[in-house]
Amino acid sequence: MSDSKKILIVDDEADITKWLTLLFEENGYQAISAADGSEGFDKAEKELPNLIVLDISMPVESGVKMYRKLKESDKTSEIPVIMLTGVTPEFENFISSRSQVPAPEAYFEKPVNKEALLEKAKELVG
Amino acid sequence: MKSNNRVNPPRRLADMIYEELFHQVPFNVAVIDRNYNVVEANKNFTEYFGNWKNKKCYAVYKKLKKPCKDCPSVEVFKKGKPIVADAVGVDQHGRKTHYVGHVFPLRIKEGGRVEYALEMTHTVTETDRWQQEYQILFDRVPCYITVIGEDYRIVRANEAFRNNFGEVLGQHCYKVYKRRTTKCPNCPAAKTFRDGRVHHSTQLGMGKRGQDINYAVSTTPLMRGSDNIAHVIEISNDITALKKLEHQVIEAERLGAVGQTVAGLAHSIKNILMGLEGGKYIVSLGLNKNDKEMISEGWEMLERNFEKTTSLVKDFLSFSKGRLPQLKMIKPGFLVKEIVDLYKDIAAQSGIELRSEIDKNVKSAPLDPDGIHTCLTNLVSNAIDACLMGKQKGTEVLIKVSEGRDKLIFEVSDNGSGIDYEIKKKIFTTFFTTKGGEGTGLGLLTTRKIVQEHGGKILVDSEKGSGARFRMEFPRKRLMALYKEMK
Structure with missing residues (x-):
């Protein structure tokens, strides 16, 4: 398992993190999770995952804020990010306001199609 | 010569x-x-x-x-x-x-x-002019003016009044204003006849075509000699349009809030769908692996997300209802006891003491029992969750009901995790929750809505780490006014 790629899942919904963790683990990845943007960023800096799956709407610190911090940090700026969102306008707002940061590698609208998510993960990290 | x-x-x-x-x-x-x-x-x-x-x-x-x-x-x-x-x-x-x-x-x-x-x-030119001016003022002033005799018959009525209520001279004011056969309770004119003072009140009457007319009336004594009140002048402002506008604004705000919440609702539903998808996946994986523990874990996830759907729909319906509270005269203490009975065991299982203090001076009040029940349920379940999040020993939740200065006060306090400033700003926002997937984010919003429908307000006093106190204040005058309006 030590060679397996590491994916960080950041979502405040425990059931979602549990499911995605299992989904990635079952498909040969190593999965770790965090419940909000602040915890997620700390873990990203410490664990340096190969991919981050990031929810947008979260209390304490949103996915948008965490994404900005990731892109501003030398340690994490190269980690590809898949954004998850429950609300399309929220994501559109994010896209239109992100002039200072590059676009995320992909985004999926909830409920996520697991095959499509796995395919994207494979494409991004192998 | x-x-x-x-x-x-x-x-x-x-x-x-x-x-x-x-x-x-x-x-x-x-x-x-x-x-x-x-x-x-x-x-x-x-x-x-x-x-x-x-x-x-x-x-x-x-x-x-x-x-x-x-x-x-x-x-x-x-x-x-x-x-x-x-x-x-x-x-x-x-x-x-x-x-x-x-x-x-x-x-x-x-x-x-x-x-x-x-x-x-x-010459009577000046008197004439004054009379004309007075007549124009009397008739054209944009409010209703009537002069009522001691027998409550209308002796004079201005043009605006006659246009809306018909030709009414000699008729009883209560019949003309409200189609009643007896004097109105709390009649401001009766008060003026009694004490010679000016009185104000807001009333709902009926126009000559049967239309509702809301008016704010002031009654002034017309003295005969030094202390004998021969007549009372009633000056009323038609506030029907204002009332209609008020309803429209409330309705627009409600619709706006509903519109705004649709996005939030979509977010919650999508998260639930993800949870259901996850549960399904785990059950299926467990079946493939013949792993009972995994099947059970997936099944629990499915159950949890079905329950969330029920709770979300219930809260959403309660929030989106644009209704007047169904007020009944009840003893507020009963409502508190009901909640304590409901939550005592649940709290005790988590090591939380649920107590109540019912001030013996608290009198019966016109309240919507279901509405207040919902408010107290929301506040108490939040308080229990805050105690659980605080993870400290000796936590307690206290429900108090007391009589303030002309107001009825319910208080729910806990010594749990408390709320920090940033979160306090958002707690009455649609779909805001600190409970992750456990909350719908509608509880406090619904609570505030119900409190406001009762003419009251809700206040929060809390700091991170030092518990929280939610206080619902209901001015008794407003409760009574709503009760009368509803009746």
């Missing part, structure tokens, strides 16, 4: 009095002969109508060239009796003037024919 040397005889007292009276009397006095000539006039007359010597009365009074058709003096010459008449003339400056005249017959011989007419006139 002879006349220059003549010595005038001393004036008689009667002549002196006559002359003084003739000129000082506050009337315009003139004497007219049978040929319409002005033969004598006093100073007031001269000052008012100008030069009259060798002039006909119609030329002096009205600047006409021939006699007036309705000349009162002709009537006096004919019938020999005094009469009173009013007329419109022109003063010496050409201004139109309205005057009332008393015309008396003068005979040279007693029993003889009337040789002269003595005309005493006084």
Whole structure:
């Protein structure tokens, strides 16, 4: 398992993190999770995952804020990010306001199609 | 020359009095002969109508060239009796003037024919103007004015009132305003008759076409003598449009809030769908691996997300309802006891003590039992969650009900995790939750909505780490007003 790629899942919904963790683990990845943007960023800096799956709407610190911090940090700026969102306008707002940061590698609208998510993960990290 | 040397005889007292009276009397006095000539006039007359010597009365009074058709003096010459008449003339400056005249017959011989007419006139132009102004004000002022007698019959009503309530003179005010057969309870006019003071109130009446009319009325005493109130004046402002606007604004705000919440609702539903998807995946994986523990874990996830759907739909329906609270006179303490019974065991299982304090001075109040039940349920379940999040020992939740200054107060406090400033700003926002997937984010919003529907407000006092206190205040006056309105 030590060679397996590491994916960080950041979502405040425990059931979602549990499911995605299992989904990635079952498909040969190593999965770790965090419940909000602040915890997620700390873990990203410490664990340096190969991919981050990031929810947008979260209390304490949103996915948008965490994404900005990731892109501003030398340690994490190269980690590809898949954004998850429950609300399309929220994501559109994010896209239109992100002039200072590059676009995320992909985004999926909830409920996520697991095959499509796995395919994207494979494409991004192998 | 002879006349220059003549010595005038001393004036008689009667002549002196006559002359003084003739000129000082506050009337315009003139004497007219049978040929319409002005033969004598006093100073007031001269000052008012100008030069009259060798002039006909119609030329002096009205600047006409021939006699007036309705000349009162002709009537006096004919019938020999005094009469009173009013007329419109022109003063010496050409201004139109309205005057009332008393015309008396003068005979040279007693029993003889009337040789002269003595005309005493006084101008009523100013009074007339004031009356006109008053009438215009009375009728055109954009509010309803009625004068009510002691028997509650309408003795006067202005045009605005008559336009909306019909021709109502002589009818009882309660019948006209509200189609009642008896006096209205809490009638402001009755209060004014009783204490002579001005009273205000807001009422709902019915117009002549059966339409609802909301009005804010002020009653003022109309005194006869020093202390006898003969009539009461009711001045009412029609606030129907304002009320309608108020309802529209509330409705628009509600619709706006609903629109705003749709996005939040979509977010919550999508998360639930993800949870269901996850549960399904885990169950299926467990079945493939014949792993009972995994199947059970997936099944629990499915159950949890079905439950979330139920709870979300319930909260959403409760939030989106735009209804008036269904008020009943109840003892607030009962509601508190009900909640304690409901949550005591749940709290105890988590090591939390749930207590209540019911102030014995708390009186019955018109409340919506279901609404307040929902509010207390939301606050208590939040408090229990906060205690669980605080993870400290000896946690407790206290529900209090007490009587404040003219207000009923419910308080739910805990010594749990508390709320920090940033979160406190958001707690009444749609779909905001600190409980991750456990909350719908509608509980406090619904609570605030119900409290506001009761005319009350909700206050929060908390700091991170030091528990929280939610306080619902219901002004008793507003509760009673809503209760009356509902009835």
